[in-house]
Amino acid sequence: MARANVIQKYRDKGLKLxxxxxxxxxxxxxxxxxxxxxxxxxxxxxTNPTISFATVYNTIQALRERGELVEVTIDPERKxxxxxxxxxxxxICSKCGKIGDVFEDFxxxxxxxxxxxxxxxxxxxxxxxxxxCINCSKGN
Amino acid sequence: MARANVIQKYRDKGLKLxxxxxxxxxxxxxxxxxxxxxxxxxxxxxTNPTISFATVYNTIQALRERGELVEVTIDPERKxxxxxxxxxxxxICSKCGKIGDVFEDFxxxxxxxxxxxxxxxxxxxxxxxxxxCINCSKGN
DNA sequence: CCGAAGTTTGGAATGATTTTTAATTTAAAA
DNA sequence: TTTTAAATTAAAAATCATTCCAAACTTCGG
Ligand SMILES: [Mn+2]
Ligand SMILES: [Mn+2]
Ligand SMILES: [Zn+2]
Ligand SMILES: [Zn+2]
Numbered sequence: 376m377a378r379a380n381v382i383q384k385y386r387d388k389g390l391k392l393x394x395x396x397x398x399x400x401x402x403x404x405x406x407x408x409x410x411x412x413x414x415x416x417x418x419x420x421x422t423n424p425t426i427s428f429a430t431v432y433n434t435i436q437a438l439r440e441r442g443e444l445v446e447v448t449i450d451p452e453r454k455x456x457x458x459x460x461x462x463x464x465x466x467i468c469s470k471c472g473k474i475g476d477v478f479e480d481f482x483x484x485x486x487x488x489x490x491x492x493x494x495x496x497x498x499x500x501x502x503x504x505x506x507x508c509i510n511c512s513k514g515n
Numbered sequence: 516m517a518r519a520n521v522i523q524k525y526r527d528k529g530l531k532l533x534x535x536x537x538x539x540x541x542x543x544x545x546x547x548x549x550x551x552x553x554x555x556x557x558x559x560x561x562t563n564p565t566i567s568f569a570t571v572y573n574t575i576q577a578l579r580e581r582g583e584l585v586e587v588t589i590d591p592e593r594k595x596x597x598x599x600x601x602x603x604x605x606x607i608c609s610k611c612g613k614i615g616d617v618f619e620d621f622x623x624x625x626x627x628x629x630x631x632x633x634x635x636x637x638x639x640x641x642x643x644x645x646x647x648c649i650n651c652s653k654g655n
Numbered sequence: 656c657c658g659a660a661g662t663t664t665g666g667a668a669t670g671a672t673t674t675t676t677a678a679t680t681t682a683a684a685a
Numbered sequence: 686t687t688t689t690a691a692a693t694t695a696a697a698a699a700t701c702a703t704t705c706c707a708a709a710c711t712t713c714g715g
Binding site for chain 4: 391393395396425426427428429430433
């Protein structure tokens with residue numbers, strides 16, 4: 376998305392747009408790396424050397440409240456963030472930790488077994504695929 | 516499993532069996548609640564008032580190294596632990612946070628889309644089902 | 656029993672994340 | 686523009702789960 380459009384989009388959502396926020400939005404726009412807060416912070420710091428962690432966390436929260444950013448709970452060490460709020464699944468490389476996307480709806484296949492049908496009503500599902508990314512498969 | 520058998524099982528794995536460890540093993544044996552470290556700690560403290568958090572974490576680690584306990588990374592706030600190391604999937608109640616088990620192998624249904632086949636080699640998968648447990652559905 | 660090796664403990668340290676603070680900046684209305 | 690309330694910022698402090706540490710204590714084989 377063009378930067379001007381990104382800015383317009385968030386202005387419409389009632390976000391006051393500061394240079395730091397624009398840098399964060401810019402960094403996240405189209406980003407499929409599932410960065411952690413720290414990774415967002417250091418990515419931004421290159422162009423905004425004075426940005427603080429609080430600003431990163433504040434903005435993460437503002438975006439989450441507006442449904443524009445999703446917390447990804449896959450890495451036991453830290454939270455990661457996904458600027459794509461569409462439901463999708465993830466690949467996790469057990470070697471390098473890289474998180475990739477899988478856009479496919481498995482809902483039809485993911486039926487609960489009989490004995491659980493009356494005990495839990497499912498509203499959504501999320502699949503994690505563990506294995507090795509191509510990079511880590513090669514250098515094995 | 517009978518307590519004597521549990522003890523034998525871990526002795527065979529080279530674990531020195533202290534009263535604290537036995538209490539933890541006892542607490543975990545057959546437990547399907549996916550407790551956090553804190554929940555293990557307070558569950559044990561009733562009968563072992565002097566136990567420390569470090570012991571709980573030490574034992575968690577010892578059991579994990581022996582493949583007897585699995586870290587569950589579902590709750591963004593804290594780690595949970597599952598004494599069932601068999602591959603299986605989870606139900607997460609979005610209301611009360613309760614984590615339940617789903618014993619069913621969806622592997623055949625969970626094929627990566629064409630374009631990812633050459634980019635990632637999957638070794639395992641894990642499905643999280645989100646929704647409402649029967650308790651939370653009723654009191655809705 | 657003895658002793659080596661492993662374990663427990665309480666407290667301190669760590670690391671990610673959140674909250675607080677006081678000063679600054681902004682949006683939006685006049 | 687000017688005003689003003691609300692939002693934002695950077696830095697510091699607080700929080701919370703988890704890990705580390707050094708000293709005291711157990712376990713278990715011999
Ligand atoms: Mn994603
Ligand atoms: Mn389970
Ligand atoms: Zn990799
Ligand atoms: Zn529930």
